[in-house]
Amino acid sequence: xxxxAKNKITFxxxxxxxxxxxxxxxxxxxxxxxxxxxxxxxxxxxxxxIGQEAVAAGLKSSCRQSDPWITAYRQHGLAxxxxxxxxxxxxxxxxxxxxNVGGKGGSMHFFSKEHRYFGGDGIVGGQIPTGAGIALxxxxxxxxxxTICFFGDGAARQGALYExxxxxxxxxxxxxxxxxNNGYAMGTSVERTSNVKDLHKIGLAFDMPNExxxxxxxxxxxxxxxxxxxxxxxxxxxxxxxxxTYRYKGHSVSDPAKYRTKEEVKxxxxxxxxxxxxxxxxxxxIATEEEIKIIQDKIKAEILDAVKFAEDSAFPDAAGLYEHVxxxxxYPFIMDYEPQK
Numbered sequence: 195x196x197x198x199a200k201n202k203i204t205f206x207x208x209x210x211x212x213x214x215x216x217x218x219x220x221x222x223x224x225x226x227x228x229x230x231x232x233x234x235x236x237x238x239x240x241x242x243x244i245g246q247e248a249v250a251a252g253l254k255s256s257c258r259q260s261d262p263w264i265t266a267y268r269q270h271g272l273a274x275x276x277x278x279x280x281x282x283x284x285x286x287x288x289x290x291x292x293x294n295v296g297g298k299g300g301s302m303h304f305f306s307k308e309h310r311y312f313g314g315d316g317i318v319g320g321q322i323p324t325g326a327g328i329a330l331x332x333x334x335x336x337x338x339x340x341t342i343c344f345f346g347d348g349a350a351r352q353g354a355l356y357e358x359x360x361x362x363x364x365x366x367x368x369x370x371x372x373x374x375n376n377g378y379a380m381g382t383s384v385e386r387t388s389n390v391k392d393l394h395k396i397g398l399a400f401d402m403p404n405e406x407x408x409x410x411x412x413x414x415x416x417x418x419x420x421x422x423x424x425x426x427x428x429x430x431x432x433x434x435x436x437x438x439t440y441r442y443k444g445h446s447v448s449d450p451a452k453y454r455t456k457e458e459v460k461x462x463x464x465x466x467x468x469x470x471x472x473x474x475x476x477x478x479x480i481a482t483e484e485e486i487k488i489i490q491d492k493i494k495a496e497i498l499d500a501v502k503f504a505e506d507s508a509f510p511d512a513a514g515l516y517e518h519v520x521x522x523x524x525y526p527f528i529m530d531y532e533p534q535k
Contacts, residue, residue: 203478204413209255210475213412215489216254217247217468220271222497223280227270227287227301230501231447236287239316240301243271245442248467249374250275252415253342257423262310262332264325265344267302268374268441269314272344277309284500290507297510298518319345319352322371326358329369329432340426341369342419348379350393359434363400366431370422371397373434374409376441381453394436402434409439410465 224242231240243250250271253263265272274283278294286293287301295305305313312328315321325343332339349355350373362369373393377383384391397404403425408414415437422433440462444451475481 213251214471216251220247240447241268246439248412249409249437252412256416256419262328262341264312264321267314273304276311280500281503284504288504291510292507319349323358329367338427344372347375359400362432368426369432371434374437380445397434404434406436409437
């Protein structure tokens with residue numbers, strides 16, 4: 195297990211409270227999504243981010259808004275953290291036309307050009323080469339943006355990862371590869387599928403800087419991303435971070451997660467990042483109980499509003515079935531980059 199950062203105040207009050215708000219927003223959004231799914235208001239696949247919120251929070255405080263993010267299908271939390279509002283996110287889960295991709299993507303396929311969020315990818319590991327391609331575009335453009343490319347421990351077995359890592363190191367692409375290692379792929383533990391249990395060590399084969407990070411601690415996450423982003427912005431190429439985290443729920447809504455012991459789940463719930471940050475800000479005098487209550491009430495109202503918005507929105511018109519499938523005209527380069535002269 196990666197070591198937890200020492201219990202000391204190293205960030206501003208605003209940062210601690212923003213972490214708390216980011217994580218609580220994700221948790222409450224995902225809880226409502228599960229409730230809506232049980233009521234059959236949400237259909238299809240649904241993979242929630244409950245337990246992994248500290249990864250999103252620590253990244254938000256360390257990166258720039260212009261840095262692109264791309265991830266897998268467990269992606270609601272990252273999408274909301276990147277700037278997609280909870281209204282359009284919930285509406286997308288409901289399959290409504292007011293969703294962030296018009297109700298056509300559902301749980302696994304959020305996207306926002308405006309927020310430089312390049313989606314959840316429904317293909318296991320499919321986002322890894324795509325993430326490198328986005329980084330290549332920024333490198334070609336000559337800016338100092340850095341792509342954050344997330345994938346799960348199951349995707350770390352994909353051959354595309356090894357091809358991409360080789361290319362990314364050879365070309366020194368500005369990308370941070372992040373495996374969110376929650377211990378299990380669909381239902382099979384890392385120990386049963388890999389001789390290399392510390393997944394960050396895969397980077398050693400490519401001389402790629404790599405590190406294991408306590409993914410249950412936003413402070414540790416922030417520090418790791420801060421270092422990796424600075425490395426990439428300096429033109430030194432990628433870093434591979436292994437976020438050792440945990441999902442409290444099953445792989446998806448259809449997974450009862452009986453392959454885990456109650457003791458294992460409890461050990462991680464005892465390290466719930468939301469509870470730990472809340473306790474820390476109160477114990478250290480960073481914030482008062484009243485300030486925490488204000489955040490809690492704000493998030494509660496926001497999520498209730500998002501649900502009502504989704505419920506009140508219309509389903510897409512069937513006439514739009516074939517829209518947004520092919521590019522109407524011009525080269526389909528979604529980042530609007532002009533070639534260098």
